[in-house]
Amino acid sequence: MGSKELRQEKGEVANLEIFFQHVHGNHFIPNTVLVDCTADSIIASNYEDWLRKGIHVITPNKKANSGPLYEYLRLRALQRQSYTHYFYEATVGAGLPIISTLRGLLETGDRILEIEGIFSGTLSYIFNNFKDGRAFSEVVAEARDEGYTEPDPRDNLSGIDVARKVIILARESGLKLELSDIPVENLVPEPLRGSSSAEEFMQQLPKFDEELTEILKDAESSGEVLRYLGVVDVSNEKGVVELRRYKKDHPFAQLSGSDNIIAFTTRRYRNQPLIVRGPGAGAQVTAGGKFNDILRLASYLGAPS
Numbered sequence: 001m002g003s004k005e006l007r008q009e010k011g012e013v014a015n016l017e018i019f020f021q022h023v024h025g026n027h028f029i030p031n032t033v034l035v036d037c038t039a040d041s042i043i044a045s046n047y048e049d050w051l052r053k054g055i056h057v058i059t060p061n062k063k064a065n066s067g068p069l070y071e072y073l074r075l076r077a078l079q080r081q082s083y084t085h086y087f088y089e090a091t092v093g094a095g096l097p098i099i100s101t102l103r104g105l106l107e108t109g110d111r112i113l114e115i116e117g118i119f120s121g122t123l124s125y126i127f128n129n130f131k132d133g134r135a136f137s138e139v140v141a142e143a144r145d146e147g148y149t150e151p152d153p154r155d156n157l158s159g160i161d162v163a164r165k166v167i168i169l170a171r172e173s174g175l176k177l178e179l180s181d182i183p184v185e186n187l188v189p190e191p192l193r194g195s196s197s198a199e200e201f202m203q204q205l206p207k208f209d210e211e212l213t214e215i216l217k218d219a220e221s222s223g224e225v226l227r228y229l230g231v232v233d234v235s236n237e238k239g240v241v242e243l244r245r246y247k248k249d250h251p252f253a254q255l256s257g258s259d260n261i262i263a264f265t266t267r268r269y270r271n272q273p274l275i276v277r278g279p280g281a282g283a284q285v286t287a288g289g290k291f292n293d294i295l296r297l298a299s300y301l302g303a304p305s
């Protein structure tokens with residue numbers, strides 16, 4: 001029986017409370033973890049409760065760490081007090097070691113000056129492939145088919161997904177910033193910002209291809225490429241998300257596929273930044289990031305090394 005048939009025959013409507021009881025009420029299992037693989041802020045609002053009850057949390061969902069600052073700080077404080085673990089490496093760069101690299105720098109006494117890079121696998125893919133006369137909307141549809149985009153691709157094109165990653169890294173670096181503190185360049189055409197669904201948005205997008213083609217042609221005529229950047233300016237306690245132009249020999253211009261590239265400029269890595277680069281979206285690499293967090297949890301809980 002295929003998974004679709006199995007779901008039809010034996011599937012149950014999701015009920016978070018019943019699921020929670022199933023995990024929490026089993027007293028024969030000493031350690032429990034919930035892995036939230038949604039992009040849902042309501043699910044994320046349950047982490048505090050789960051951690052308080054001793055359930056560890058692992059997630060690629062950016063909502064909790066980029067939500068209101070006071071809620072984030074409360075979650076972090078509660079997590080430490082409750083001796084539970086909360087891992088979220090895949091929230092930035094999917095399977096790439098971004099948060100662990102940042103933590104490693106901070107915990108060994110380095111000081112972060114700036115974190116700059118291409119944090120969106122979707123927007124990286126789009127601007128790596130938006131060339132040779134291709135339509136912008138066609139490349140967006142391709143990125144969606146590859147599984148790189150958020151459930152609604154407007155979350156990528158509006159820049160909000162990158163802004164969330166900027167906020168996660170900013171807070172991890174000790175800055176007390178809100179999402180609204182980050183100026184964001186929105187690539188969703190104005191008339192489509194209120195489209196009622198992702199499907200309707202995708203259907204209408206081709207009408208606006210010309211706008212982006214003009215911006216691309218202008219960059220190409222100067223021998224430059226377009227790249228969508230996120231910057232955490234730790235020294236000046238601010239961040240920005242915007243479309244920038246780079247000469248073709250710049251490291252940010254050399255990417256392919258859904259590559260992310262993140263450059264950490266720190267007191268130790270001041271002249272040459274520490275760079276992490278690689279595919280930053282897609283099912284396999286994201287699953288790898290989450291699985292790595294699960295294995296880390298097992299080792300924190302005493303699994304033999």
Ligand SMILES: NC(=O)C1=CN([C@@H]2O[C@H](COP(=O)(O)OP(=O)(O)OC[C@H]3O[C@@H](n4cnc5c(N)ncnc54)[C@H](OP(=O)(O)O)[C@@H]3O)[C@@H](O)[C@H]2O)C=CC1
Pocket residue numbers: 014037038039040043060061062090091093094121147148149150151280281282283286
């Ligand atoms: N895709 C990627 O490359 C990366 C994704 N992430 C993050 O991973 C998360 C998932 O992304 P992705 O897998 O691409 O998204 P998908 O839309 O492919 O998957 C989301 C899943 O969550 C389920 N879901 C949504 N809301 C609920 C809910 N309230 N209760 C139960 N299940 C729910 C959906 O079920 P249904 O289909 O039935 O609605 C769907 O199966 C997001 O937070 C994203 O930001 C992070 C790094 C990379």
Ligand SMILES: N[C@@H](CC=O)C(=O)O
Pocket residue numbers: 091092093094119120121122123148149150156161280281282
């Ligand atoms: N949609 C994101 C992947 C998850 O964080 C991206 O395109 O980078």
